[in-house]
Amino acid sequence: MLLWIPPSTSAPTHGHLDDNEKGDKLRRRAAQARLRNILMILGLFMLAFFATVSQVQYTQERRAQPSLRIPGGKDRPHSEDLTPEQMAELGAKSKDLDDKEESDEEHQRPPIVDDFFEPHPHLPQNSIYRLTIPDVTGNRVDMSQFAGMVSLVVNTACH
Amino acid sequence: MAVLHEDLMEEGFTVLAFPTNDFHQELGSNEEIANFWSNEFPEASFPIFSLSSLEDNPVYQKIREQLPDQPVQHNFFKYLVNREGVAVKMFTKKQDPLTLKDEIKSFLHDAKK
Numbered sequence: 159m160l161l162w163i164p165p166s167t168s169a170p171t172h173g174h175l176d177d178n179e180k181g182d183k184l185r186r187r188a189a190q191a192r193l194r195n196i197l198m199i200l201g202l203f204m205l206a207f208f209a210t211v212s213q214v215q216y217t218q219e220r221r222a223q224p225s226l227r228i229p230g231g232k233d234r235p236h237s238e239d240l241t242p243e244q245m246a247e248l249g250a251k252s253k254d255l256d257d258k259e260e261s262d263e264e265h266q267r268p269p270i271v272d273d274f275f276e277p278h279p280h281l282p283q284n285s286i287y288r289l290t291i292p293d294v295t296g297n298r299v300d301m302s303q304f305a306g307m308v309s310l311v312v313n314t315a316c317h
Numbered sequence: 318m319a320v321l322h323e324d325l326m327e328e329g330f331t332v333l334a335f336p337t338n339d340f341h342q343e344l345g346s347n348e349e350i351a352n353f354w355s356n357e358f359p360e361a362s363f364p365i366f367s368l369s370s371l372e373d374n375p376v377y378q379k380i381r382e383q384l385p386d387q388p389v390q391h392n393f394f395k396y397l398v399n400r401e402g403v404a405v406k407m408f409t410k411k412q413d414p415l416t417l418k419d420e421i422k423s424f425l426h427d428a429k430k
Contacts, residue, residue, distance in 0.1 A: 284383060285402030286376045292367040294336065294351045299364060301376075301402070307329045308425050310417070311380065311396040311404070312318065313371060313389055314334045315342035316353050 163189040278302055286311070318414045319361040325418070328425050329400075332363035339371050340392045380404045397424065 164185050175183070281287055287305040290298050322332040336343050336350050344350050347368050354365055371377040371389055380396055381388065387407040395408040395417070405424075408417060 280401075282401055282403060284379050286379045286398060286404075287402030289375050289379070291375060294347050294354070294365045294367055296347065296367070299366070304331055304333070305402060306400050307331050308400060308421065309331045309333050309398045310321070310414075310421070311333050311335065311376065311398055313337045313339070313377075313392055313394055314365075315336065315338070315340060315392040316344050316350065316357075 163193065278305065281305055319358055319363070321414045321418055321421070322361070322363045325421060325425065326362075328422070330421060330425060333376075333398075334361075334363060334365045335371070335374060335376065336365065336368045337371050337374070337392075338368065339389075342392055343368065397421065399424075 164182065278285070278288055281302070285305075287301045289301045291301065293299050318332055318334075322330070338345075344353060350365070350368055354361055366376075377389070380398075383404045384396070384407060391410045393410045395412070395414070396404040397406040397408070397417075397420075398404050
């Protein structure tokens with residue numbers, strides 16, 4: 159019903175239109191406008207849906223591989239603009255950088271630069287509530303559930 | 318410890334227990350520890366984490382960064398951690414958990430403001 163456009167009942171006549179023909183024309187115009195609006199809204203919904211899905215996937219990937227980063231990053235200049243000497247120099251530099259990052263990662267993860275995907279933006283970088291660690295039964299516990307609470311961390315022993 | 322947890326749970330407090338064999342008084346495996354806790358302290362409702370060495374435990378790694386001059390020297394050292402997850406104070410083995418109650422309580426109320 160919403161998508162239906164009434165067909166024109168008579169051949170278009172140039173010049174004078176009677177009232178029926180005018181009514182038809184107006185109705186058709188209104189129906190077309192309606193159709194356009196509906197398609198536009200549907201399109202926007204789909205766009206929003208895909209954006210959400212891809213964001214969720216991206217966040218999950220990031221959680222699974224928190225140290226995943228593109229070496230060099232955005233700052234690496236376009237290779238076409240460079241002479242071979244510059245390229246070689248750049249390659250050596252970025253290799254050094256990668257090596258350094260790898261050795262740093264053993265001590266601490268590189269800070270996540272992108273605030274949009276930051277899972278706990280309100281917690282300080284060194285907060286223990288950013289961690290996910292296994293409990294005694296083997297379940298992984300997301301410590302962010304304790305964020306906002308005061309806690310007492312105790313190292314225990316049975317004897 | 319369990320009493321402390323129960324009493325202050327409603328006010329936004331929790332105990333986090335980390336079994337460790339660094340001081341040679343812990344059982345050998347997670348299963349044994351889980352059994353021990355459920356047999357001896359069935360009332361303990363706070364989370365008990367996996368057996369680990371404090372050297373490798375990411376929580377203790379962070380705490381060492383936060384309070385570098387206050388290391389764990391024996392079992393049952395206790396760190397008071399604020400609402401953001403940063404350790405603010407250490408208590409030694411000798412301090413009975415129940416004597417900390419008033420201090421934790423006042424910390425809870427200060428932190429609310």
